Amino acid sequence: MKRNAAAGIVLAALVVAVLACLPLVVKKDSTINLLVLVLLYVVLASSWNMIGGYAGQSNLGHAAFFGIGSLVTRLLWIQGWPFVASLAVGVASAIALALLIGFPAFKLRGVYFAIGTLALAQILNVTVGNLLPEMSYNPALADYQLLPRYYLFLALAVLTIAAAYAVVHSRLGLGLMAVRGQEDAAESLGVSALKHKLIALVFSASFAGLAGGAFAYYHVSYYLNMPFHPTWTFDPMMMAYIGGAGTVIGPIVGSVFFVLIKELLVLNVGEYHLVIFGALFILVVLFLPGGLVEAWDKTRRALQRWMRSRHRSPVGTEVR
Amino acid sequence: MLESVSQTLILGVLVGALYALVALGLSLVFGVTKFLNVAHGELLMFGGYASFWVFSLLGLDPFLTIPTTLIGLTLIGAILYQLVFVRMVKLPEEAKIKNTLLVGFGLSVILQNLALRFWSADDRGITASYSSMAFTVLGVRLPLVRLASLLTALVFLLALHLFLRKTYTGKAIRATVQDWEAATLMGIDIHRVYFLAFVLGAALAGVAGTLVAVNYSIEPSMGLNWTLKALIVMVLGGLGSITGTLVGGLLLGLTESITSLLLSSNYREVVGLVLFVLILIFRPQGLFGTKEG
Amino acid sequence: MLSLQGIDASYQDIQALWGVSMEIQEGELVALIGPNGAGKTTTLRVISGLLKPSGGAVRFLSHDLHREPAHRIVALGISQVPESGRVFTGMSVLENLELGAFISSARRERSATLKWVFGIFPRLEERAGQMAGTLSGGERQMLAIGRALMAKPKLLMLDEPSFGLAPILVDQTFEMVAKINQQGVTVLLVEQNIRAALEMATRAYLLENGRIVGQGSGKELLSFESVRSAYLA
Numbered sequence: 001m002k003r004n005a006a007a008g009i010v011l012a013a014l015v016v017a018v019l020a021c022l023p024l025v026v027k028k029d030s031t032i033n034l035l036v037l038v039l040l041y042v043v044l045a046s047s048w049n050m051i052g053g054y055a056g057q058s059n060l061g062h063a064a065f066f067g068i069g070s071l072v073t074r075l076l077w078i079q080g081w082p083f084v085a086s087l088a089v090g091v092a093s094a095i096a097l098a099l100l101i102g103f104p105a106f107k108l109r110g111v112y113f114a115i116g117t118l119a120l121a122q123i124l125n126v127t128v129g130n131l132l133p134e135m136s137y138n139p140a141l142a143d144y145q146l147l148p149r150y151y152l153f154l155a156l157a158v159l160t161i162a163a164a165y166a167v168v169h170s171r172l173g174l175g176l177m178a179v180r181g182q183e184d185a186a187e188s189l190g191v192s193a194l195k196h197k198l199i200a201l202v203f204s205a206s207f208a209g210l211a212g213g214a215f216a217y218y219h220v221s222y223y224l225n226m227p228f229h230p231t232w233t234f235d236p237m238m239m240a241y242i243g244g245a246g247t248v249i250g251p252i253v254g255s256v257f258f259v260l261i262k263e264l265l266v267l268n269v270g271e272y273h274l275v276i277f278g279a280l281f282i283l284v285v286l287f288l289p290g291g292l293v294e295a296w297d298k299t300r301r302a303l304q305r306w307m308r309s310r311h312r313s314p315v316g317t318e319v320r
Numbered sequence: 321m322l323e324s325v326s327q328t329l330i331l332g333v334l335v336g337a338l339y340a341l342v343a344l345g346l347s348l349v350f351g352v353t354k355f356l357n358v359a360h361g362e363l364l365m366f367g368g369y370a371s372f373w374v375f376s377l378l379g380l381d382p383f384l385t386i387p388t389t390l391i392g393l394t395l396i397g398a399i400l401y402q403l404v405f406v407r408m409v410k411l412p413e414e415a416k417i418k419n420t421l422l423v424g425f426g427l428s429v430i431l432q433n434l435a436l437r438f439w440s441a442d443d444r445g446i447t448a449s450y451s452s453m454a455f456t457v458l459g460v461r462l463p464l465v466r467l468a469s470l471l472t473a474l475v476f477l478l479a480l481h482l483f484l485r486k487t488y489t490g491k492a493i494r495a496t497v498q499d500w501e502a503a504t505l506m507g508i509d510i511h512r513v514y515f516l517a518f519v520l521g522a523a524l525a526g527v528a529g530t531l532v533a534v535n536y537s538i539e540p541s542m543g544l545n546w547t548l549k550a551l552i553v554m555v556l557g558g559l560g561s562i563t564g565t566l567v568g569g570l571l572l573g574l575t576e577s578i579t580s581l582l583l584s585s586n587y588r589e590v591v592g593l594v595l596f597v598l599i600l601i602f603r604p605q606g607l608f609g610t611k612e613g
Numbered sequence: 614m615l616s617l618q619g620i621d622a623s624y625q626d627i628q629a630l631w632g633v634s635m636e637i638q639e640g641e642l643v644a645l646i647g648p649n650g651a652g653k654t655t656t657l658r659v660i661s662g663l664l665k666p667s668g669g670a671v672r673f674l675s676h677d678l679h680r681e682p683a684h685r686i687v688a689l690g691i692s693q694v695p696e697s698g699r700v701f702t703g704m705s706v707l708e709n710l711e712l713g714a715f716i717s718s719a720r721r722e723r724s725a726t727l728k729w730v731f732g733i734f735p736r737l738e739e740r741a742g743q744m745a746g747t748l749s750g751g752e753r754q755m756l757a758i759g760r761a762l763m764a765k766p767k768l769l770m771l772d773e774p775s776f777g778l779a780p781i782l783v784d785q786t787f788e789m790v791a792k793i794n795q796q797g798v799t800v801l802l803v804e805q806n807i808r809a810a811l812e813m814a815t816r817a818y819l820l821e822n823g824r825i826v827g828q829g830s831g832k833e834l835l836s837f838e839s840v841r842s843a844y845l846a
Contacts, residue, residue, distance in 0.1 A: 058418065104601045111356060111417045115551060116600050119593045122548060126593075130586040230544060234425060241422075271437055278429035285422045286407055488715065495701050495712050501663060502699040507687030507716035507764065 016158055023147055032150050036218065038259045039153035040211060043160045044236035045243070045251035047207035050164060052237060053245035054173065055200040056180030060233055061101070061117030064124050065094040065205040067228030069212025071128065074136055074224065077216065087213040094209025095202055102198045109183075118230070125228035132224045149218045156214055160207045164248045167203065176200055180246075238281040244293030253292050327460050328581045329574065334466040336573025338531050340566045341473040342546055343553035344480065345524030351559050352497050352517035354416050355405055358424035360550055361543030362431035363522050367393050367529025368538035369435065372444050382446045382534045383468060389526040397522025400427065401515055409514060428543055435540035445537035469531045476527060480520075481562045493517060497560070545589070552596045555603075614639045614674065614799060615660070615691075615768055621668035622652075622659050629655045630823045632669070637768065637801055642794040644810040644831065645803045647820035653803040654696060656820065657770050660801075661693045662686040673768070688716045690767035694774060698757030702746030706737055709745050709756055713763030723763065730759040733789060751782040758789065762798070769793065770801040775809070787813060811835045 023032060044066065051059045073090030077083050101120055108116050138144070167173050175196045178186035183193050212227055235258070236251075243254025262273040284291050346360045357363075370392045371385040404427065408419050454463040484490035495503040496513045504510055532538060532546070549572070557568020572592050579591040615637040622630040629652045637643045645653050658664040660671055662683030671678035678686055692713075700709050710730065714723040731738040734755045740748065745756060754774055761769060771790065775783040787809050794800045794813075804810035811817055811831040819827035819834060827834060 058422070104597075108600055110414055111421055112600055114418075114421055116597055119548065119551075119596050119600075122544075123590055123593045123597070126586075126589045130590075234429060238426070238429070271433060274433040275430050275437075278426045278433070281429070282404060282423050282426035285419055285426065286404070488711070488720070491704070491708060491712055492715060494704065498701045498703050499699055502695060502701065503712075504663065504683045505661060505687065505693050505695060505699075506712050506760075507684050508712075509682070509684045 012161070016154070019154055020151075023150060029146060032146055034259065034263070036150055036153050038255055039150075039157040040215065041236060041239060041255035041258060042157045042252050043153070043207055043211040043214075044232065045239040045255050046157075046160045046164050046248075047204045047211070048233070048236045049240040049245060049251045050167065050207070051197070051200045051204040053240055053247070053250070054168065054176045054180065055197055056176075056246075057106075057197060057200075058111075058114040058237075059117050059201070059204065060114045060230075060237075061119075061121030062204070062208055062236065063228050063230055063232035064101075064117075064121040065097060065208035066212040066215070066232050067121075067124060067128065067225070068097050069094045069209030070216040070227040071132075071212070071224055073213035074216035078136065078138070083217060087210070087217075090213040090216070091206050091209040094205045094212065098201045098205035099198070102201045106194055106197050106201075118233075121228065121230065121233065125225060125230070128228055129223075129225035134224070135221055136224050137221045138219075144220060149214070152214050152217065156207075156210050159210075161248065161252065163203065163207065164251075167200075168248055172196065172199060238277055240291075241284050242277070242280050242291050244291030245289075247290075247293045250291050250293050257292065324581070326458075328577045330460050330462065331466070332574035332577030333570060334462075334470050334573070335576065336570035337470045337473040337566070338528070338535065338569070339549055339553050339572050340557075340569025341476055341524065341531065342528040343550040343557070343565050343569060344477065344562070345521035345528070346547070346550040347554050347559060347565050348480070348524070349518055349521035350554070352493055353405075353409070353514045354413055355408065355420040355518065356417050356424060357405070357427075357518075357521070358421055358547050359400075359427035359431060359543070360424075360521070360525055361545065361547035362428045362435075363393060363396065363525035364529040364532060364546050365435060365538060365540065365543045366396060366431065367526030368533035368542075369439060369444070369529075370526065371530040371533050372446055372538065375446050375448075382448050382530065383472060386472070386527055386530055389530050390523050393522045393526030393529075394519050397519040398515070400522070401518045405518060406511075406515075409511065428547075432540050432543060439540065441540060443537045443539045444533070446533045448534065451534075465534055469535055472527070472531060476524065477562055477566055480524070484562075489516070548593065548596075552592045555596055555599050615801070616672050617656070617660070617669065618672070619669035620656070620659055620666045620671065622655055622664055622666045624655075624664075628667075628823065630659070630666070633820070633823070633825055634669075635818055635825070635828075637799060639767075639799055640794075640797065641815040642791070642800045642802065642813055644814035644817040645801065645820060646805070646807050646810055646817060646834075649805065651820045652823040653820055654772055655823075657693055657695075657772050657801075657803060660686075660691065660770065687764060687766075688718065691770065692761040692764045692766035692768070693770040694757045694761045694772060696772040697776065698753045700745040700748075700753050700756050700760065702744070704745060705741070706743055706745055706748070706756055707741045709760050710737070710763050713760035714765075716764055719764045722765065726763050726765055730762050733762070733792065734759050751778055751785075754778060754782075754786060755789075758786075758793075762793070766798065768799045768801060770803070772803045773805060774802075775804065775806050783809070808835075 019035070022035070026032070044062070048059065048062045051057050069090040072093040073086045076086035076089055101117065105113055105116050105120070175186070178189070179193045179196050187193050215227060239254030239258050240251045241254070242257060243252065244250025258277060261276060265273040265276070288294055290297070342364065346357065349355055349357055367389045370389045371382055374380055374385040374388045375382050404423055405420065408416055408423070411419060448465065450464050454461050455467070456462070484494055492503065492508045493513055493516065495506065496508060496510060500510050529538070553565060553568040553572055555568070556571045557564035557566070575591055575595065576588040580588050617633055617635045620630050620633040621628065633656060645656060647653055655664065659666050660678065662678065662681060662685070666679050669679070673689060673691060676689055678689070681689070701712065704712070710727060711723065714720050714726060719726065736752060737755060737759055740752065745753065748756060758771065758774065774786050774790065778786060783806065790800060790802060791813050802810055802814065811834055814831035816830050817828065817834045818825050
């Protein structure tokens with residue numbers, strides 16, 4: 001087991017190194033932008049997974065954290081604040097929102113929580129759209145540089161995945177699994193469900209908020225209420241599920257898969273990628289709850305068994 | 321001033337009846353099968369488009385397109401049930417609600433994007449020859465289209481009520497809601513009941529879609545808002561009675577109208593959602609508590 | 614008429630019945646007795662199709678019941694009055710009875726059947742328009758039995774019809790069950806009230822821990838040593 005973990009980390013470091021060096025080799029802006037999109041989705045899907053996958057609480061209001069993070073960051077930054085400070089306040093807002101929502105929302109069990117968070121996010125979506133309907137323009141347009149933004153997203157993605165990994169392998173992670181499985185049973189064992197769910201939500205919100213801040217930094221001009229749109233909840237949710245909810249790699253797999261399919265199809269058939277993705281999502285929910293990660297595991301194990309059976313000697317002992 | 325208040329209240333009632341019809345299908349489906357089909361709004365959207373195209377291509381009066389919508393959405397509902405929802409019938413209740421919610425979202429994404437491909441993102445609306453006509457009674461303006469929609473909504477509410485009360489099939493549905501095992505012991509095929517409820521729900525969504533197309537406009541991403549409206553009405557009016565759904569719809573319609581008058585029409589959307597969240601938090605048994613009778 | 618052959622049944626991973634075999638001839642009143650948790654209700658659920666057995670067979674007339682869906686079994690002629698009746702509380706007495714006649718064979722003749730049922734339970738006719746939820750316990754039990762009769766069953770199964778009833782109602786209930794049997798309906802009676810059940814029964818089976826441990830005529834089992842000491846002392 002330890003060997004696998006070490007191997008995994010080495011592999012991850014390799015991938016990050018490749019991605020970090022990529023801009024030296026690839027000069028096309030369109031490719032970099034595509035990677036930014038993937039990295040953004042990785043952060044969003046992975047952060048959703050913290051509350052939706054690990055803790056099993058389907059949060060349908062994830063866009064609210066993304067939105068608040070981007071809104072606050074953007075407004076402060078345009079006012080003249082240094083970006084890092086704006087980002088910090090943006091994340092803090094997302095965390096504050098999580099705590100604000102969390103206490104009442106977690107009184108709601110299961111599906112109530114889902115539709116409650118959905119309603120809350122929509123409230124924010126509409127209200128921000130009402131109060132700040134104008135397009136937001138970046139005054140520093142002339143100095144726009146893509147690469148810093150790329151590295152920001154890369155750093156965020158690495159941070160998010162590292163945090164996800166740490167959570168899963170910690171006592172918090174165990175507690176979350178207990179709460180996900182059987183909340184009442186967990187409570188009776190002394191696992192405070194509310195505390196665990198709140199912590200998971202705060203983690204989830206902070207990374208979504210970070211993504212929002214990065215989004216605000218990245219886009220030249222956009223409508224301020226755009227990041228609050230429900231699609232920023234549903235797409236990452238589908239990515240996490242299809243990749244494998246509850247795993248660390250799942251959201252990565254799902255995000256890459258999503259953008260891949262989108263690019264492939266746009267070349268050929270037009271905007272059907274979401275239709276296909278939606279269908280895949282349904283298939284996963286119905287038949288393969290562990291997503292592509294589970295499918296891969298099953299295939300790998302089946303292959304291993306098949307290999308071992310082929311190497312059996314006539315006397316019945318294994319031959320390597 | 322008085323006129324403005326009564327105008328507001330009347331409009332609230334007119335809209336409220338429409339909201340009740342929107343919620344009726346989802347309330348029926350959820351009450352019977354415990355499927356939380358959040359693609360309900362997308363079914364409504366398809367109903368609207370069906371009416372729009374029949375209206376545009378054949379020149380039929382929008383209210384006469386309703387049979388098309390009914391048939392079309394019955395078919396779509398049947399297909400969706402057999403393809404997807406039938407696989408979740410045997411799940412325990414909590415898993416059933418959660419999984420149908422997720423699957424519903426998947427469906428809503430699919431249906432939204434199909435509509436986008438087929439019909440583009442443009443807003444469409446049905447403008448009948450009489451769309452700007454109105455009665456004026458005691459200083460209150462009653463648009464003809466709104467009145468006709470009120471009538472249509474009431475007709476369908478009544479029809480469903482009579483169906484559930486007076487027909488054997490309707491009683492079988494009510495029995496299934498109360499105690500499905502006891503219903504099975506009467507010889508009632510629960511699977512058929514589920515199928516029927518789902519298909520009826522889809523058909524009702526379709527009719528609501530027609531009314532929305534006539535009174536407002538339709539575009540591919542409208543579904544979520546209307547699904548939320550249905551959920552709000554269900555929470556306001558409680559599950560399990562058509563009267564409750566009507567009351568819930570009227571409450572929502574009136575609340576929105578009054579908010580529009582007092583604050584601004586921008587906040588119409590929000591007030592319903594806020595009410596929804598408040599009720600979810602403070603009402604002890606909420607939306608999904610066991611219903612008696 | 615009805616025969617269970619080596620029925621095994623489980624709830625998820627917990628086995629409840631082991632090799633249960635029973636026979637019921639037409640016109641009999643057969644009692645299935647045993648302590649709490651023995652598996653009596655489970656046996657009824659298997660016959661009614663609410664629970665599929667993991668082994669064995671249920672044959673009714675010429676049909677294999679274990680292959681049929683539950684709602685078809687009602688149409689084949691078996692009605693069950695479940696534990697505590699489970700009437701539809703949100704519907705009137707009359708609506709409950711009408712639903713009892715849901716299957717097409719019964720629906721055609723429901724007016725006549727209704728008269729028959731009201732004949733056995735005049736109180737139900739008095740309360741025809743009342744909501745079932747407002748009835749007393751004894752009346753609900755009556756309604757549940759009447760409702761099952763509306764299907765004109767060949768075999769009527771009752772799951773502890775006397776449960777929770779006042780003693781005088783218990784006697785009345787058993788009288789009615791006996792009367793129904795005399796009118797030609799085969800009856801399978803599950804009861805914890807051992808004495809009353811055995812006194813009425815043509816034959817009886819004793820079920821303990823999911824296994825049949827005794828069978829015979831009502832009188833025989835009444836004198837059966839273990840029955841007396843365990844249940845009648």
